[in-house]
Amino acid sequence: MSLQESESAATNLARATVTALVRYGVKEVVVCPGSRSAPLVYALATAEDAGWLRTHICLDERSAGFYALGLSLSDEDRSAPVSIVMTSGTAVANVHPAVLEATHAGVPLLVLSADRPHELRGTGANQTTEQVGIFGAAPVFAFDVPAGYDPARMDALLRRAVCSACGMFSGVEGVSHLNLCFADPLVPQQQWRPGQKPEVVHISRRSLQATPEGGSLAESPVTGIDWDEDQTVIVAGAGAGPESRMIAALTGWPLLAEPSSLARGSLTHAGDATVTLRDYQQALGLREPSELARQVKQIIQLGRPTLSRPVSRLLAFEQARLVVLSPGGQWADQAGRAAAVLCPVDAAEAARQWSQRHSLSELSGRGEWLERWQVASRPDFPAVSPQHLAARLWAESKQADLNLMIGASSIIRYFDRAADAILVDSDGPLQVFSNRGLAGIDGTLATARGVRRGTNRPTRVVLGDLTFLHDAMSLLPSLGVEDVLALPGLQVIVLNDGGGSIFAGLEHAAAPQALFDRFFRTEQHLDFAAFAQSVGAKYREFSLAEACESADFAPAEGLEIINVALK
Structure with a gap:
């Protein structure tokens, strides 16, 4: 009896899946703990020990989705998607915000959701829901893999999923979703010995411009x-x-x-x-x-x-x-x-x-x-203003060779007007990241942590107070649990304007003050110093005048939170 014959269908399917992932260039896999996804976890752990790929353990699926997004954003080549693995039920639903952002931003991701066998759907079985189509129209490719699926077919299926995520044929990068059904037993009987790493098949997007007969693409006229x-x-x-x-x-x-x-x-x-x-x-x-x-x-x-x-x-x-x-x-x-x-x-x-x-x-x-x-277009801002501060942070990020992650809403609009208002000498371009696919405020900190992990470079995040609160739990050590001490610094600068100030610049500013404050501004009162202490972060705070004129923003080692009061 061969080793494969002695193993369960779930184990053989998981091992074939991981082998195909590596063959088609997947190097980074974000793993969220769970039982139904255990066959994949055992296979991934062994493959990582063999040097085939790298895993990242994240406890919260919502943050993990954006962490994977950040990893993918940090890969300039976009030669293969980052993959994310989770168990069944609400774990899958929690990835939906990151799936939507990746879809609209054109960032390749490969979601591998574990599921119960088909026959348990609709029976009231524990942690079982309809996961097929759970992301709606967002994925560029989706496939429901039954529990009895032939492992020999996984190579072709993964090739299709990776090619689709990388936009090989459509030119549109995005999310592929494989829903993998695993029946018991979920634990392998014997240790997998994966052997030599599969030869990687590199996926590249073809040009969508037709080549004229008898000529080269470079000679093609552009009308x-x-x-x-x-x-x-x-x-x-x-x-x-x-x-x-x-x-x-x-x-x-x-x-x-x-x-x-x-x-x-x-x-x-x-x-x-x-x-x-x-x-x-x-x-x-x-x-x-x-x-x-x-x-x-x-x-x-x-x-x-x-x-x-x-x-x-x-x-x-x-x-x-x-x-x-x-x-x-x-x-x-x-x-x-x-x-x-x-x-x-x-x-x-x-x-x-x-x-x-x-x-x-x-x-x-x-x-x-x-x-x-x-x-x-010459900048003309007051010396003490959010725009001047944005100009300073942009210039100093460039000089210090930092990644710069910018939050949505008012913050990125400050940078839009003020970037390069202060000219500095720098050898290379500033690496700027922002979730602009759907321009939401969620997942900003988790994305920044993924970018930091992928680039292995110190990273500065500048965001508003509501954006910070929306994703504050992504600063817990439970996201990328091995990364807390091993990586370059993560500096989080909160431009605290007391709630949703962006609405004051829209037509909603004409609303009655009490209505505006309650439904639009939604000012919060977080003790930032206490929060920083709870997540093991260094903490500093400045007024807007101090931040514009004298504050030292030189990044420190580890995690640092800086609270700048804009009002």
């Missing part, structure tokens, strides 16, 4: 962009990628880049001129469109611009032609105005070819256009 139109701006939203900077540098067009666009971490230059605009919201007009904004005739959009009303207003301008650059089958176009949707890699190549035929120094109209935007 839809008027490269000779001087009065053009480039809008880079969340996840825009390097092409936005490349096109701006080649064409000399002004670059309006959000902090999480991957195009704002360092200034972009076209010749001697800086094309990255700093306070571009001011240039566009905060309340009404500026005269300069009204003169835009062409907009090149990359990523998902969602941060500011001035940009949303610009993208809706009927007089400006909107061209969207997207690597896959989903793109942002809220106003439904896109005149063309093109591949960003091809557009960057077309920009390079255009630049070889033109000298920016000879295009006086383009230089004058850029200069007008540079003047209009």
